[in-house]
Amino acid sequence: MEMTLRWYGPGHDTISLEQIRQIPGVTGVITTLYDKMPGELWTQEEIHDLKRYVEEHGLNLSGIESVNVHDSIKTGAPDRDKYIDAYIETLENLGKEDIHLVCYNFMPVFDWTRTELARVLPDGSTALAYNQTTVDNMDPANMFDSIAGDMNGTVMPGWEPERMEKIKELFEMYKDIDEEKLFENLVYFLERIMPVCDKYDINMAIHPDDPAWPVFGLPRIITSKEKILRVMKAVDNKHNGVTFCAGSYGTNIKNDLPEMIRALPGRIHFAHVRNLKFNSFSPLDFEEAPHPSQCGTFDMYEIVKALHDINFDGPIRPDHGRMIWGEVGMPGYGLYDRALGATYILGLWEAIEKNQK
């Protein structure tokens, strides 16, 4: 296991690599070329420069989150092969730069969805939150505008303004896509990219849908143990793997997170560990809690123990943190609360290791 933090790159992140390096036990970052649009080729030189920049700051470039998948690939449009060819070339360039982990998602239109970016918690901190009733009463075209005011001047992944301007076109692209078609398109994509992943030993790690159910009538296919196992079996190659995101799978309280982890030995290549707090009045209203078990709904010890028990050896990162101590930054991606999360997870890991000796 390697403890990492997500970092959006120079000029995009409000946190510096100097700060990340001072978090005890964090040795790497998970990063991306943030300016790249889905479908755009990443050159080897661009990847090389990013990697060198990270390494010059004393950290590893431990993986990419994300290389985004173009909507033509997700919808199976006639031009999808052109975009898959570009994706393969990007993977080739990543492989040549000795990068072996790529996180991606296969969510239609919206990446993750939250209805509030700064819900005020009783202790005065703020967190991202979700309320299904709000989503049910919202025109999806207004989703971006409803939360844009709380982004603190940052550009949030999956919510780029250029993308949101085309929201009606995007919905049009997906109008005939049901769960089965989306699944077939994912399998087609994976089968085409597996040879380059085999050649360079690149672990593809699909991120679950967040929240783990359909929103705005759009299909969602990475939501439960059964569904992720179906993807694993359909393309039965170890390079076809999973980002185990506790906070995303956990949005559906029927998902037994430790049991899901144990069902995926050898296929979890990347882990996002975070806690949620469901509100008693509805299982469809939750906020992102501080990482410790006592602060939320999940038993974080059991989650980390399950990862340990399946010999998980990839990068792990704390996930969204709250805004605390007056920090202003990208919602979910401040420094302080994620640093607390990293040290907490490291503490759990050390205790589990020593207990088993």
Ligand SMILES: [Mn+2]
């Ligand atoms: Mn995640």
